[in-house]
Amino acid sequence: MVLAIVSMVVALAALALALAAWRRTPSPVADPDALPEDVVGLRQEVAALRAEAAGALRHLGLVRYDAFTDSGGRLSWSVALLDDQGDGVVLTAIHGRSEARSYAKSIRAWACEQQLSPEEEQAIGAARR
Template sequence: MPTVLASLALLVALVAFVFSVVALRRGSSASRSGGADALPEDVVGLRQEVAALQTETRTALRHLAVVRYDAFGDMGGHLSWSVALLDDAGDGVVLSSIHGRSEARTYAKSISGWTCEQQLSPEEDEAITHARP
């Protein structure tokens, strides 16, 4: 159990680190452009700002779904899981942690256009399907 918790904590820390780097990059570009003070006062300008923000967020990992399951018949509690983290184009990653009695294994598979070159487990496929808008 401590190994599973340590693996999960490491995974959560890694995802948090990725999101922090993305936020810092966006924050520095916003400060260079003047931030909220630089917003135009007219409606047309605001619409252009909204369109620009929508364009920027297309590559954000904002579609996510988690599927919990029992990987082995003799295990209970839905301790194994798969999570899909995808952008609007269906590009991103699916992460899976398979929990057994004596160990836990974690896998990452790259997703491009809602599909994967590697074979997906039914649970990974389900996570991608649930993440799709």
């Protein structure tokens, strides 16, 4: 389970980095009427992909910590996976000496209706940056 979540986090980070680099590429032509028809079509497809990517879970924040004073290794964690509007989920795994618990909370507009732990709030804040 943890391996799957870590793999998902790494894949989302790679997607976010690729999209950020892609956005920074300057446009060489100022007059769109001077472009060939196939280039205009490609620009429309890119605009559609950008609109679709806005709903992707591409903002993430991860916080690792020791949930209990008698355990070490920062095995507990909270991760926020959010889209551009701040909608998504925050996942938390709390590891103790004899058990582990997992929690999932829905996030809307960077906020949650349920009480958030300080670590969950920190993960959402890291995803928002």
